[in-house]
Amino acid sequence: MKVLIGYLQYFPEKGNLRSNIEKVNELTKNNEFQILVLPELAFSGYFYTSVQEIRPFIDIGFESPPAVFLKKLSKSKNALILSGFPEGARGHIYNSQYAFFPNGEVRVYRKSHLFYKEKLVFAKGDSGPVLVNYMGVNVGMMVCFDWFFPEFARVLALKGAHVLALSANLVLPGLGQKGMVVRSIENRVFSVLSNRTGMEASSSGERLTFTGMSQITNERGDIITQSDESVEEVKIAEIETDEAENKWVTPLNNIIEDRRVDFYREILDG
Ligand code: ACM
Numbered sequence: 001m002k003v004l005i006g007y008l009q010y011f012p013e014k015g016n017l018r019s020n021i022e023k024v025n026e027l028t029k030n031n032e033f034q035i036l037v038l039p040e041l042a043f044s045g046y047f048y049t050s051v052q053e054i055r056p057f058i059d060i061g062f063e064s065p066p067a068v069f070l071k072k073l074s075k076s077k078n079a080l081i082l083s084g085f086p087e088g089a090r091g092h093i094y095n096s097q098y099a100f101f102p103n104g105e106v107r108v109y110r111k112s113h114l115f116y117k118e119k120l121v122f123a124k125g126d127s128g129p130v131l132v133n134y135m136g137v138n139v140g141m142m143v144c145f146d147w148f149f150p151e152f153a154r155v156l157a158l159k160g161a162h163v164l165a166l167s168a169n170l171v172l173p174g175l176g177q178k179g180m181v182v183r184s185i186e187n188r189v190f191s192v193l194s195n196r197t198g199m200e201a202s203s204s205g206e207r208l209t210f211t212g213m214s215q216i217t218n219e220r221g222d223i224i225t226q227s228d229e230s231v232e233e234v235k236i237a238e239i240e241t242d243e244a245e246n247k248w249v250t251p252l253n254n255i256i257e258d259r260r261v262d263f264y265r266e267i268l269d270g
Pocket residue numbers: 040114115143144145146168169170171
């Protein structure tokens with residue numbers, strides 16, 4: 001199955017939902033795609049260090065201005081759109097990713113591996129790995145620091161992912177970009193990394209700089225499309241998802257069948 005898949009990279013303004021929605025609307029206006037990935041916490045901004053600060057931006061039940069906008073965008077583009085957002089549910093705040101389908105369906109994945117001061121604000125995700133299917137394409141949902149844990153991407157691949165869709169706000173220079181190339185190679189899947197750019201300060205003045213360099217990687221680990229560290233843009237690539245179903249790396253090596261799971265028991269110990 002051939003599919004046009006892409007990412008959006010930009011510099012969201014912390015706490016300015018209206019301006020961020022306008023920017024995303026402008027950046028997506030002239031692009032055609034079937035699947036689009038936006039960054040982590042794509043409209044609220046990232047560096048909140050208390051529940052109080054992030055409260056005005058929490059989305060409960062997909063009624064927030066960004067959710068209403070993304071629902072409309074998904075319909076008008078006839079595309080699956082994935083984006084990070086702060087989710088309020090069950091008395092907790094989760095660092096989540098939602099997937100909007102053109103038919104109005106919404107699926108949610110809650111970030112499993114919290115990074116740095118996210119631990120002061122968010123609850124650890126309880127959804128487990130989520131795979132969504134759109135037009136025959138299996139998309140594995142991931143949020144930023146999840147990339148660091150190869151077991152997580154492996155589980156998505158074992159569930160049948162053709163593509164890993166990572167909504168990110170990466171700050172450790174180069175690591176997530178290299179990591180996602182490896183996640184693609186070791187699972188023979190495509191990956192889309194949507195990262196943000198720019199700098200953001202916490203309320204105490206601590207600064208984080210985000211590394212951009214969003215990328216699309218094929219199942220052999222070739223980066224087929226990449227942005228630089230600061231540009232704001234949408235980039236699209238056509239991929240053939242059948243290629244992610246072929247797990248043979250030589251005529252005698254299938255990377256799923258060749259696993260020695262009897263030697264991997266420690267992975268399941270806490
Ligand atoms: C991250 O998980 N935002 C690095």
